[in-house]
Every structure is written in structure tokens, then in C-alpha cells.
Amino acid sequence: MSTVPVIRVRDVMKRHVDIVQGQTSVADALRTMKHVESKCLIVDKRHPEDEYGIVLLSDIARHVLAGNRAPERVDVYEIMSKPVLTVAPTMDIRYCARLFDKFGLSRAPVAQRGEIIGLVSYTDLVLKGMCSTL
Numbered sequence: 001m002s003t004v005p006v007i008r009v010r011d012v013m014k015r016h017v018d019i020v021q022g023q024t025s026v027a028d029a030l031r032t033m034k035h036v037e038s039k040c041l042i043v044d045k046r047h048p049e050d051e052y053g054i055v056l057l058s059d060i061a062r063h064v065l066a067g068n069r070a071p072e073r074v075d076v077y078e079i080m081s082k083p084v085l086t087v088a089p090t091m092d093i094r095y096c097a098r099l100f101d102k103f104g105l106s107r108a109p110v111a112q113r114g115e116i117i118g119l120v121s122y123t124d125l126v127l128k129g130m131c132s133t134l
Contacts, residue, residue, distance in 0.1 A: 009096050010089035012128035013110045013118035019044050022053065022077030026064055029055070029076050038119050042109055043080045052109060052116060053082030086111035087120060093129040096120060 019042045020029045029041055043053030055076055063079040064071050086109045087096050100106065100122060107121035 007093045007129045008089065009087055009091045009093060009110055009120050010118070012093060012124045013089065013120040014038055014124065015118045017042050017109065017116060017119045019116065020076055022046065022075065022080065024076050025072050026055075026060055026074045026076060026079070027071035030060070030071065038107070038121075040107060040119070041076065042084070042116055042119075043076055043082065051083035052086070052111075053077070053080035054084040054109065055080045056107075084109060086116070088112070089117060093125045097122070097125050100125075 014035070014037070016035045017038060018029075018033045018035050018040075020032065022043050024032075033041065039057045041055045043055060045052055053076075059079050059081070060071070063069070064074050085099075085103060085105065087099065089110050089112055091099075096108075100108070107119060109116045110118040110120055
């Protein structure tokens, strides 16, 4: 009987994320974006009781570029999704993939004790997770 090793989200997640304020313009947010490979920006909480938000590059393409809106005149909060669904770093990647499928996600922030510590995507789950067991 073979056992499948458990691979956790923390083992495959990206540890660097770009966090911006909601009042930042899309143009400024893109200028300060250092981790383009994550394809998203996390929108910070305004206060401790608030929730995180997320803006995907596809959101910017749909709401700003396709809408012929000036990125200097659109604030991140206008196009973000909030609250963002987060995953725990201890979650098995198989359950993370099921969660993504159930809620139509392609990526999610990884949170521990209410703070963002990374980002995980389908790409990370497949390329870093599955390929490490083959």
C-alpha cells in the first residue's frame, strides 16, 4: 500500500506579495509592483477589523484597459474584490485545488494569524506541488 505524501500550501506558495492601499491609483500600483509573476495585488486592510482585498491583472485589463479608463484616474478600491478568500499555510494542496475549483479562483493569499504571508496559485499547486512527487 503506497501513501501519498502530504504537500502543504506553505511548501509551494510564493513568499513575496505586493500589498497596496485601496486609495492608490492603478497607475501607481502598477509602477510599484515588484512581483509581476504573481499577477495580482493584495489590497491592505484599512483598520484591524477590515478585510484584505485583491486585484488581478485581468481585473485591470477588464475594468481599466477595456473600459478605456485612465489608470491614473482609477483607484484600486474601485476594481478590487473584497473580502478575498485566504488559505492556511498548513492546508493540503489537494484541498486548496478543490477550494479554487469550488469558488472559481485561480490564486489566493495565504494568511496566518490574520496576516498575509504569501500567495498560492494553480500554477504553484501543479508545477511545484505535483512535480515534486513525480
